[in-house]
Amino acid sequence: MRVVIAGGGTGGHLFPGLAVARTLQRQRPDAEIHWLGGQRGIEREIIPTEGYPLTLL
Template identity: 60%
Template sequence: MRVVIAGGGTGGHLYPGIAVAREIVSRRPDALISFAGTARGIEARVVPREGFALDLIRSSGLKGKSIADRARGAWLLPLGLADAWRLVSERRPHL
């Protein structure tokens, strides 16, 4: 079984995902678990340390950001979509 877990930026999303990943592996040792996240979020440090693969998706926040940061975020949207499409195409997750 192939599983991709998305969620990061903060530990509030990431650590429950790691707990779910561990439970899946305990029940299905043959499961291939990977995470989707960003290079800037906590997942970039924690996921590899926990022994799971991490696929990076380019993105940036928009809310509460400067005009320059919003422009950068708008530029990254189609790139992030391409990253996500590639991830799903390559990983072919069941879940």
């Protein structure tokens, strides 16, 4: 399963998506999760520390 999560900018948009990603990873360890985010958002710092690939738009 491949999943793209788009969101960020602020924690209010980032952390719910991160909760979904973590839950999905637990339930489907084979899932490939990739993030899309903005150049200036908080996701630039948070997502890489969680181990998910991140593409900044």
